[in-house]
Amino acid sequence: MKMKGNTKRKKSNKSSSKPTTSSTQTSSSSNLLRLPLEIFLEICKSLTPVDLLSLSLVCKTFYNDLCCGESKTIQEIWRQSRLTFMPFREMGPPEGMNEREYIRFLIENKCYFCGSKTRVTRIYWERRVRSCIKCFKENTVLEGIDNRIKLILQRPFLQNGSLSNRFWRDQVESKYAELCNVIVKDQNEWIYDQYQLYNILQREIAERRREDVLSRENQRSQRIQGISEKLDLMCEEIDENGLVKYQRYLLERCPSLCKCYTYERPFSERG
Ligand SMILES: [Zn+2]
Known part of the structure; x- marks a missing residue:
């Protein structure tokens, strides 16, 4: 990990730390800000994922310290916190997400589409979003899907009940556009390759659902x-x-x- 020097951390405190609502909070935050980065990170190792997320939102300095996506040390702090405090969350982040983003995705109950934080949401791993049921219905389709696209996307939703056959509209549309761009004689091969790809993805999704x-x-x-x-x-x-x-x-x-x-x-x- 590329550690930032203590001087630099202290210097950034002056300009970036935002005032907090209570004097106690300000005082405890200031105390943490005065610590050398190495010690601050040692303390962070014992925090829960919720505490880490809250701390990273206190001020810009903590955000910079804890949200460095490239730092292996920082990502390891988030990973250990997940493994210690989040039972049954043993799988690592999906491709393209770092540990912090993954934890935030698991914890924050916010609908990706309408932004509601009060409605009950579910994670839909196929689309990698959290959605409330209303937005899920609005953004998925049940009928009028090309059979070849259905074959590729493989009935992604396995929940019980009437939602089990729904497909994300944007995925159907983009996959269909891709198919139309393939020369007709190559289409069967393309469909087969896509099917194989989605098959691998489906296995991972099934594991993630089990953890959910x-x-x-x-x-x-x-x-x-x-x-x-x-x-x-x-x-x-x-x-x-x-x-x-x-x-x-x-x-x-x-x-x-x-x-x-x-x-x-x-x-x-x-x-
Ligand atoms: Zn919603």
Whole structure:
């Protein structure tokens, strides 16, 4: 790794660190900024992927330190953080993505198309996007697809239900345009080559989907555990008359609690 000198890091702090909202934050950020890069990176090795992402957004200096795509040392910090704190995320980034971009893609619940951060999204590895169901439907097609293109793209969506036969519109269109540019006598060979290529890709996608499912199940069980622990604490609360404030059986009848179990986000105090 090409380390930046301490002097350079300190110098860049003056011009690039943005003011933060609280004095405590400013003070802790400033303390980190004063550290030599090597020590700062040692600290980063123990951070979770979410913490690393948050830290990289604090100021330009941290961003430069942590988002250097070419540095093997930096990428290794992100990789180790993923392997340590993200169960069932053992596969490395797909081609063209570095570790940081991959982690961000896995963590950030943001629809690629509409930008919504509140809707439930899914990763669609064939298109390598996160999408909400509404945008998925708007950007995929079910009918009117050339059979040769269908053969190449190989029914990419294997989820259950009515979405299983849908294809991304832009992929269908670009593949069809490519096919039209191939001389007719060479088309069969081209289709065969493309089929082989997509076949390899499909195997990788199947593995990534398996990790998605395991990771979601793990998150859900952690969420249920978090909620249950919170309920236990609530049921221990006593009011001013010395009576128990909440009854567990009543809390569990609450519709919003029942709904809360089904979300996939980690359970937080606010939640
Ligand atoms: Zn959307």
